[in-house]
Amino acid sequence: MIERDRPDTRAWVLHPDLVSEDRRHAADYALDEAVSLAHALPGLTVIGSSIVKLAKPVPATLFGSGKVQELADHFEANEVELVLIDGPLTPKQQRNLEKKWGVKILDRTGLILEIFSDRARTREGVLQVEMAALAYQRTRLVRAWTHLERQRGGLGFVGGPGETQIEADRRAIDEQLTRLRRQLEKVVKTRELHRAARARVPFPIVALVGYTNAGKSTLFNYVTGAEVLAKDMLFATLDPTMRRLRLPDNGPEVILSDTVGFISDLPTQLVAAFRATLEEVLEADLILHVRDISHPESREQKADVEDILGDLGVPEGIPVIEVWNKIDRLEPEMRDVVVRQAAIDGCHPISAVTGEGLDVLLQAVETGLGEGRSTDVITVAYDDGRRRAWLFDQGVVVSETGGEDGHVITVRWSPRQAAKFFSL
Known part of the structure; x- marks a missing residue:
């Protein structure tokens, strides 16, 4: 996450323009949008932006070696601390570019996650963003402890050799995701109650x-x-x-x-x-x-x-x-x-x-x-008082008569109300 107490973080926005792709948005406007995304995040000063044309992405670094070095020199000269790449990066590409450029890197997903994290206010919004961030982080775990080839299981004399640090980190993330899901389920149930009350x-x-x-x-x-x-x-x-x-x-x-x-x-x-x-x-x-x-x-x-x-x-x-x-x-x-x-x-x-x-x-x-409303004639069984009462609560009943199989009710309702009725 970006440090919120560093309002002077110097950022540069890059938009990779894949020549081979038939994109809906022109590169210039896509870059403008990426810059606007960067401005939406507190604590950043966008000092520049540029478009980098790509014939095809390089698996290890996205950009070719010559362009990577050219950008490294440029970022060093401009004292860039954070590079925002307007597109997806694989964990390998992000790791390699951070090493070659000596800066922190966020791809489009990471940037939008940061914005969502900063803006979410409701409990559900906060939980959803935390879960999305953890799921994103889980795919980007790297061997941060190169001196610990493996964690030792006990003293190493009994049992297996232990688990890799990455596996331990993934397990910790999975456990946190499980806890967040449980919390979210409670919040969602509360919201469903509110929606049910509003539906009446x-x-x-x-x-x-x-x-x-x-x-x-x-x-x-x-x-x-x-x-x-x-x-x-x-x-x-x-x-x-x-x-x-x-x-x-x-x-x-x-x-x-x-x-x-x-x-x-x-x-x-x-x-x-x-x-x-x-x-x-x-x-x-x-x-x-x-x-x-x-x-x-x-x-x-x-x-x-x-x-x-x-x-x-x-x-x-x-x-x-x-x-x-x-x-x-x-x-x-x-x-x-x-x-x-x-x-x-x-x-x-x-x-x-x-x-x-x-x-x-x-x-x-x-x-x-x-x-958007349609007029329909439906039959509600005599013993189905709950659905009949729902129709009257909604104010959609035009007329009602008795039939052989139940109440014959003429309703004028919206597609949403019709779908809700048939799901009751």
Whole structure:
């Protein structure tokens, strides 16, 4: 972990540009994002950044020997203490580069783990990050005690020769992971109770999703009056936040959920670190996909978000409203073009800073919630009072009559409510 009491740690960001790979994001913008990630971590001073083109990665050092030496000289001349490599490193590559460069190295996974560790506030978030960090660390154990070829078992006269230091470290990590899992299970059960209590309140859930730094928290704060941390910074929001909100003109009440921002190439170890937030998305009645329309790679970011939503298994039928945020950052001519295109595409141009376009957006939310509901006729057995009571608690019952096999109930509900009912 980076020492928090060293605010002057001099860092350099490297983006390996694999020429052979067909990447969604241009190298320049990928480097800019990596630098923004570095700025999101306290205690670092980013003194420079660069792109290194690679024909193919070298198994031992990622970069070729000539480039490794060139970078070693450069880092020494600039008194670099930490190098952030925007991509995955194998344990072997990291170990070799640290030895050749004489600096500490973090790859993309390590950097995002550091940020998550610094930002997590809820008990579940902290536990998930600790588990992800331990799982990551477990793959990077090296022989740190070269003078101890093996730990001795007792005096060495009885039993086997003992175990290697690495095996002992892995066992210690596995034991800690087991303890964390047990703690997490207790926290998850508590959250499930809270969710069950919330499910009894018939308020639709509207989830804000989008690429990190798209302006979700600013939008959340503007419409709810909350004070969620909203900064021009990647991963400013990590833990899920929910607020009740009454839609304009005495409209219905909804629960608005702010979520962690998505990011391209999210390390697999980190997906569980904000699973609580993602579960709120899976239970949503409507999704607001917030885009930073002023960003040069807004389309690519949209594709990343859609990929992650698909991987999560968001149920079909949940309405999605695309929100084009930050139109206040556009030049007047480009702004007019964006507004016209949004009208053609059925999207909503807004400024979460000035509030422009939010009235129309909230009206669309009310309309979308209505369109996302279907009317169905179901039969509930006479002795199944629990499920019948749940329907009435949810306020979805339109009419009810008696039938041969049970209560014949006409309901108007959302896909989330239908899925929940059939799982009861």
